[in-house]
Amino acid sequence: MINLYKKARLLYTWACTSTKTTAAIDVTNSCNLKCSHCYWWKEERPPELDDHAMVSFMKDLRAQGMTAAIIYGGEPMMRPGMCAAASRIFDHPLIFTNGTQGFSSIDAQWILSLDGTREVHDSIRGTGTYDAAVANLRKAPRKPVVHATITQQNRHDLEAFLEALSGLPIKGVGFSFYTPHKHGAEDSLAIPIAERGAILDELLGMRKKYWRIMGLTTTMANQFRQDGEFSAWNSIEKCPVSKVCNCYNADGTPKPCTYGHSADCSHCGCASIPLYRAAIRHLDPLALFMIYRMVN
Numbered sequence: 001m002i003n004l005y006k007k008a009r010l011l012y013t014w015a016c017t018s019t020k021t022t023a024a025i026d027v028t029n030s031c032n033l034k035c036s037h038c039y040w041w042k043e044e045r046p047p048e049l050d051d052h053a054m055v056s057f058m059k060d061l062r063a064q065g066m067t068a069a070i071i072y073g074g075e076p077m078m079r080p081g082m083c084a085a086a087s088r089i090f091d092h093p094l095i096f097t098n099g100t101q102g103f104s105s106i107d108a109q110w111i112l113s114l115d116g117t118r119e120v121h122d123s124i125r126g127t128g129t130y131d132a133a134v135a136n137l138r139k140a141p142r143k144p145v146v147h148a149t150i151t152q153q154n155r156h157d158l159e160a161f162l163e164a165l166s167g168l169p170i171k172g173v174g175f176s177f178y179t180p181h182k183h184g185a186e187d188s189l190a191i192p193i194a195e196r197g198a199i200l201d202e203l204l205g206m207r208k209k210y211w212r213i214m215g216l217t218t219t220m221a222n223q224f225r226q227d228g229e230f231s232a233w234n235s236i237e238k239c240p241v242s243k244v245c246n247c248y249n250a251d252g253t254p255k256p257c258t259y260g261h262s263a264d265c266s267h268c269g270c271a272s273i274p275l276y277r278a279a280i281r282h283l284d285p286l287a288l289f290m291i292y293r294m295v296n
């Protein structure tokens with residue numbers, strides 16, 4: 001009952017106030033992978049806080065009213081102690097992971113990054129990474145949510161990917177489109193915005209078969225579409241993530257976006273914004289249900 005109240009309070013705060021209750025924290029600069037679509041290993045970054053300073057930093061954020069935390073890296077499970085600390089400090093911890101380092105028994109919701117079937121995923125994230133992540137997923141103490149980033153590398157793999165996921169113990173799968181960075185080195189990976197609609201239609205067409213896991217609704221898809229509501233939020237001034245969430249580097253300094261300093265808002269493909277806008281602005285019941293299940 002207390003948990004239900006806390007979730008309801010978080011949703012109310014997101015929807016009806018300008019109070020920032022969410023912190024997105026890079027708890028480490030380390031990662032064991034070098035994924036082709038990741039900006040992380042291509043940027044310079046400040047040295048990370050040591051364990052004592054990171055715990056103090058997180059406690060300070062909680063004392064300032066940040067009840068929800070999204071834990072990123074690098075790979076957060078390169079510092080499992082900091083994941084455990086975040087789970088104790090925050091009411092609603094979400095931890096993004098590549099899954100290769102396992103899932104510990106802490107009180108947090110895991111978001112597992114998988115980007116396709118074995119062959120496609122491994123071509124993006126490295127040989128053996130799919131099998132390692134799925135083997136760990138099968139042993140996870142609670143069902144993760146899967147997050148997939150759609151790029152030119154996996155756009156034709158989505159149905160086979162959903163078929164593979166449908167046999168796994170997961171809560172569901174959400175989709176982002178790859179967000180290019182302003183330096184543009186990886187732009188060849190991005191799906192042109194005008195082509196998003198066909199991919200979204202393909203996914204929506206698979207909802208009947210994969211309803212148990214499909215984390216996309218018509219209202220959410222409309223947020224990504226060029227002829228939908230995309231232009232209502234695709235700038236740093238209008239971005240809802242910036243409104244409800246503060247983002248921090250691993251040294252505790254602020255950064256403008258979870259995607260780093262140079263993300264191209266005009267081509268943003270972040271899954272959390274369609275979910276947020278569908279749930280909070282449009283009261284899409286399925287999107288609200290997804291948030292309810294995802295928030296710890």
Ligand code: SF4
Binds near residue numbers: 033037038039073074
């Ligand atoms: S696992 Fe995550 S942080 Fe590491 S290289 Fe891949 S996308 Fe980047």
Ligand code: SF4
Binds near residue numbers: 234241258264
């Ligand atoms: S790139 Fe970042 S700041 Fe820009 S719209 Fe997307 S989530 Fe918001």
